[in-house]
Amino acid sequence: MSGQPQFRYTQTPSKVLHLRNLPWECTEEELVELCKPFGKIVNTKCNVGANRNQAFVEFVDQNQAISMVSYYASSSEPAQVRGKTVYIQYSNRQEIVNNKSAGDVAGNVLLVTIEGVEAGDVSIDVIHLVFSAFGFVHKIATFEKAAGFQALIQFTDSDTASSARNALDGRSIPRYLLPEHVGSCHLRISYSAHTDLNIKFQSHRSRDYTNPYLPVNPSAIEGTMQPVLGPDGKKKEPESNVLLASIENMQYAVTVDVLHTVFSAFGTVQKIAIFEKNGGIQALCMVSQIMFFYFIWMP
Structure with missing residues (x-):
């Protein structure tokens, strides 16, 4: 016993x-x-x-x-x-009173606990990809608490949030979206008391998909995560929605409009900046969903 x-x-x-x-x-x-x-x-x-x-x-x-x-x-x-x-x-009680707790009252923001992973194992873009299947995701904020790796996900309304919760609570993120060292990871989902998340920077920990002019926090994207190693033991670059493109062997002038047309196939392009470095042309491109780019170009 x-x-x-x-x-x-x-x-x-x-x-x-x-x-x-x-x-x-x-x-x-x-x-x-x-x-x-x-x-x-x-x-x-x-x-x-x-x-x-x-x-x-x-x-x-x-x-x-x-x-x-x-x-x-x-x-x-x-x-x-x-x-x-x-x-x-x-029980100490003489009857069951089903008062709804804060986590049971339907709202437009979901509190998601991702079990079996550590911060960095599941990118914010994977979270966005999974939950945007049920409607437009306004904002995402990820953090670590005693309960584990968690995310707040803001939808347009409570009906959309409820659809996502009913479909995903207790389920696992598809295996092909996870790093090789991660086994299955279950989603525990409840409603948050929040109604509008306060996102100050676009980073690997937070994202506002409604505001393309929100500043990007480079240190949050590049400097704060622990190194992630690939199968070959080498350091992997941290994923973000900001791409650095080196433009070589140009046959014609590459403008902001040209780059916008190319990258728009993989998500909403929010910002583009072109500059010269080391005698070559480079560009920074911020898109809303970097995961689509990775899926198409992964070998």
Whole structure:
């Protein structure tokens, strides 16, 4: 029993039971299936706790809850869901009140926790590519907290955000979008209390797709990330939405308009600057989605 008591005997009986050590993202149907032999279930609250592996089940009366606790207290077989031993105790509450927390109230900004990765493993462009499939993404801000690598993603409205959350919560980013050293990474998605993110710079950590005139923070793009090594052990250049192009063997004059036409095929071009360096012509081009460029030109 993993050295952990399956019941707490000192608690006052209640018609609400507290279940622990459930499989991650245990469904309401699985809870009802476990508990229905002992009585009628009138309410449930799933996926609570920091690891979303706890739940509350409310019976129609207290005797039914006592019956379930008594049965498993005396049974040689523990309560199980998906092969995991479930620990059962009486709840301190006498009924389940499904007040929505801030993370359950639909809004236009999603809080996304990307499990199984570290900062730098998943670029902001990959995040944008995944979530823009459901509608226009206004802004993205990424950061690291105790919960892990997280991102705030702002959509136009709550309906678009809800569509993205319903489709992606609990899913994984496609494997081909991840570095080779990263296994599967799950997305845990809730609603944020934010309605409009304050993005001051375009960088590898934050992006405002509505403001092409927002300044680019070169240090944020190039200087703050830990070196990322490729399969050959050599340092990889950090990804950003700013490309440095060297123009060689020019057969005709290369203007801003020409470069705009070339790079527009891979995303919205926000800024272009042409300059001379070391006797050659170079250009800086900032586009909205660098990932499309990489996908087409990767060998």
